[in-house]
Amino acid sequence: MKLRIVTPLSVVVDEDGVLALRAEDCSGGFGILPRHADFLTSLVISIVSWKSGDGRRRYCAVRRGVLSVTGGEAIAIATREAVAGDDLLTLDQTVLSRFRADIETERTERVESTRLQLNAIRQIMRHLRPDGRGAAGSL
Template identity: 50%
Template sequence: MKLNVYTPLATVLDGWDVAYLRAEDESGAFGVLPGHADFLTALTVSVVSWRDSKGTEHHAAVRGGILEVRGGDEVTIATKEAVQSDDLVTLEAEVLSAFRRAQEEDKAARIDAQRLYLAAIRQICCFLRAEGGKGARLHE
């Protein structure tokens, strides 16, 4: 199988020959072998591991993303951020914790933006109610 990993700014892996791939989505870890049925899933912040045709294991930390298996011979991962390394300990200890922190910061920023949006809507509604009351009195 061929493995491709893309971020918005870079091609992290392009056409690596892969004999086996292990990844993780919300339901847990899963494996992909050559000939796998077409498949599409959303990845969690995790480490994707694979063995090349020589049996050497490789890893990449991904900050979520989408994994697609196409035609049983191509695996493509699109992710916000990816770091490829053969040092699994470093990936798990440093990179995954940084990705998880960034994910929590993104979530907090989205919540804050949503709160601001709702506050603005409430202010507009209050303004329109006040204007509506004034306009009704003018027509009387």
């Protein structure tokens, strides 16, 4: 099988001869073998692992993403961020924890942004009231 893992800025993995692949979506871990049915799923923050043609295990930490299998021979993963490596322990401890911390930071920033937007809307609404209450310069 051919495996391709891409981010918006680069091709992280482009490998032929993949014998098997393991990944994880919201329902849990799953495997892909040659001649797998066409498949599309959304990945969670996890480590994708595969067995290459030379029998070695390879790994890539992904920050969510979309995995597709086409024609039973092509596996494509599109993700926001990916880090390939040969040491599973390092990827698990450092990269995945950084991905999770980044997600939490983004969540906090999104909440704060929403709070600022709502406050701006309240201010605008207060100045646009038809009865003139709260409008600047009203008596």
